[in-house]
Amino acid sequence: MGNRDQGDVDSASTLPEAGTLSDAETVALMRKIDLHVLPMLFLIDRANISNALTLGLPRELGLTGQQPNIALAIFFVPYIAFEIPSNLLMKRFTPHVWLSLCIFSFGILMLAQGFVRNYSGLLATRFFLGVFEAGIFPGSFYLISFWYKRQESQKRFTIYFSSVICASAFGGLLASAIAHMDGIQGLSGWRWIFILEGILTVLVAVAAFFGVSDFPEDAGWLTGMEKEFVLKRTRAQEDGEPEKITGRDVADFFKDPKNYLGALMYFAVVVPVYAFAYFTPTIIGTLGYSTIQTQLHSVPPFAAALGMCLVLAYLSGQTDSRLPFVLFPGALLIAGLAILMTIHTDFSAQYAGICLVCMGAFGAAPIVICWYLVNLRGHKQRSLGSGWMISFGNTGGILAPFAFLSKYAPHYRPGYAICMAVSVLGVAAAACYGLLVLRERQRARRGNVGRTKPPHVPSL
Numbered sequence: 001m002g003n004r005d006q007g008d009v010d011s012a013s014t015l016p017e018a019g020t021l022s023d024a025e026t027v028a029l030m031r032k033i034d035l036h037v038l039p040m041l042f043l044i045d046r047a048n049i050s051n052a053l054t055l056g057l058p059r060e061l062g063l064t065g066q067q068p069n070i071a072l073a074i075f076f077v078p079y080i081a082f083e084i085p086s087n088l089l090m091k092r093f094t095p096h097v098w099l100s101l102c103i104f105s106f107g108i109l110m111l112a113q114g115f116v117r118n119y120s121g122l123l124a125t126r127f128f129l130g131v132f133e134a135g136i137f138p139g140s141f142y143l144i145s146f147w148y149k150r151q152e153s154q155k156r157f158t159i160y161f162s163s164v165i166c167a168s169a170f171g172g173l174l175a176s177a178i179a180h181m182d183g184i185q186g187l188s189g190w191r192w193i194f195i196l197e198g199i200l201t202v203l204v205a206v207a208a209f210f211g212v213s214d215f216p217e218d219a220g221w222l223t224g225m226e227k228e229f230v231l232k233r234t235r236a237q238e239d240g241e242p243e244k245i246t247g248r249d250v251a252d253f254f255k256d257p258k259n260y261l262g263a264l265m266y267f268a269v270v271v272p273v274y275a276f277a278y279f280t281p282t283i284i285g286t287l288g289y290s291t292i293q294t295q296l297h298s299v300p301p302f303a304a305a306l307g308m309c310l311v312l313a314y315l316s317g318q319t320d321s322r323l324p325f326v327l328f329p330g331a332l333l334i335a336g337l338a339i340l341m342t343i344h345t346d347f348s349a350q351y352a353g354i355c356l357v358c359m360g361a362f363g364a365a366p367i368v369i370c371w372y373l374v375n376l377r378g379h380k381q382r383s384l385g386s387g388w389m390i391s392f393g394n395t396g397g398i399l400a401p402f403a404f405l406s407k408y409a410p411h412y413r414p415g416y417a418i419c420m421a422v423s424v425l426g427v428a429a430a431a432c433y434g435l436l437v438l439r440e441r442q443r444a445r446r447g448n449v450g451r452t453k454p455p456h457v458p459s460l
Contacts, residue, residue: 021229029226030152036213036221037147038159052190055179060188061119071122072278072401075130080394082134084387088245090139091383096212099143102135104205111198114191138390141369145382146215149234150374150459151320154367158313161366162306164277169302175281176292245380253384261433262372262385265326266393268426269368272333272361272419274400276301279415280354286410301355305362308332312363322371322459323434326364330427333360337423341416357419368430375437375458396422434460 021029058068090098106129113125140160148156175193182189213219216230253259276283280301285294308329316325336356343349369389376385403415437458444457 021225026229029229032221032226033147033213033230034156036211036219037144038156039211052175052193055175055182055190055193056188057190060190061116061122063119063122066402066405067119069401069405071119071126073398074123075126075133076394076397077130078127079130079134079397080391082131083138083391083394084384086135087139087142087383087387090135090142091379094214094218095139095143096209096214098135099139099212100205100209102132102139103208104202105132106136107198107201107203107205109198110194110201114187114194114198134391138386141373141390142382142386143213143215145373145376145386146234146379147213147230151317153374154313154317154322154370157370157373158309158366161362161369162309164273164365165302165306165309165362169299169306173296173299176296179292245384249380250384253381253388258375258433258436259385259388261429261436262368263389263392264429265368265372265426265433266365266389267396268422268429269333269361269365270393270396271400271403271422272337272357273365274397275403275415275419276354276358276361278401279404280358282404282409283354283412284351297351301351301358302362304355305358308359308363309366312367316367316370320459322367323430325367326371326430327427329360329363329367330423330430331360332356333364333423334420334427336360337416337420341413341420344411360423364426371433371459 057063063071086098086102109125109129109132113122113129116122116125141157144156144160145153174197175189178192178196179189181187181192184192187195213221216222216227216234219227222230281294281298284297289297312325312329316322333356336353336359339349339353339356343353372389373382373386376382399418403418404412405414408414437460440458441460
């Protein structure tokens with residue numbers, strides 16, 4: 001399913017004018033770009049409340065019934081609403097200003113979350129965390145998509161997405177260490193999670209103001225020749241100079257059925273991603289572990305997921321294909337859920353099922369995001385597309401917290417059933433998206449006859 005020899009317009013062979021640097025200089029430039037573009041936001045942890053839930057937050061704040069789940073879900077209401085507007089604001093104010101402002105505000109609110117005294121305070125901080133997170137995650141993917149050719153994108157998308165996995169994995173290790181701080185300065189261990197990570201996030205925001213890259217045409221850390229080289233080698237991905245997005249642009253965007261399928265694919269991985277990011281410690285706790293043992297046992301599933309992400313990214317980049325590397329982790333995800341739904345007495349099998357779910361859901365997510373974004377062209381489509389995909393997909397973040405209610409413990413059958421249903425939906429959406437892309441590729445090849453410049457050939 002690779003397409004290196006299919007007339008892909010972002011292949012170097014179709015852009016000889018970009019060959020203004022030697023191979024060694026190009027490698028050095030790509031390393032320079034990686035160091036300026038990728039490290040941003042890597043330390044942001046949006047799932048840390050999952051560890052706080054097992055360290056006494058509900059008990060200390062007097063949460064009852066579904067209040068912990070509502071606190072999880074309210075984050076996604078502003079997160080969904082503000083993603084597309086935030087992308088447009090990032091284009092207006094430049095990435096290094098807008099992203100660093102969002103990270104700084106996120107850090108301050110996370111720090112404040114460590115001092116909340118009641119349910120209302122928790123809801124307020126969670127809501128405004130969603131407001132500022134809306135500018136970080138989709139905006140980062142939007143920015144990254146302009147720096148690399150298609151064959152180079154998957155590795156970079158995966159490296160950035162790995163921040164989510166590392167946050168989930170190291171969040172467990174951090175929580176197990178912070179648990180020993182319980183009582184210091186009269187503060188509970190769960191409060192120290194938010195306080196320390198909030199301080200870290202504020203420091204990251206300060207560094208981000210000076211270190212986050214803007215779009216290639218505005219990057220002051222590139223020499224004139226380097227800037228020209230980057231613009232030329234990625235020019236085939238552009239529609240020309242960016243213009244203001246109009247109502248007609250939005251209407252045309254939503255006429256394309258691929259945009260709905262792309263959003264469905266992401267939704268299908270978001271539900272299990274958030275369900276297990278939030279509730280893996282809770283699920284593991286039902287297997288009979290102490291609080292600290294639960295935190296430590298929540299790490300290996302995410303470590304396995306990180307390994308799967310990196311392997312899939314390498315193979316996808318080498319073959320320049322996406323569909324097989326969405327379907328394979330989808331199969332792992334479904335297999336893991338099947339184990340958890342049917343086996344309730346064998347610890348090893350249950351733990352293996354958790355690992356398979358994490359490997360499948362987290363492994364598929366960056367492939368899905370990259371596949372969709374690299375098939376969009378120019379600032380207009382990508383600002384709309386990245387915001388639309390992630391905002392629609394994150395409606396799954398509202399569903400996920402209610403999938404694993406405490407009343408369903410220890411087997412959590414409704415939660416696993418919901419994850420299974422959306423996972424099957426995701427595999428079906430990926431297959432349909434692949435068929436539409438295949439049809440578009442065939443049309444592009446037929447339209448290539450007699451043309452001096454090949455048309456855009458989408459990735460399959």
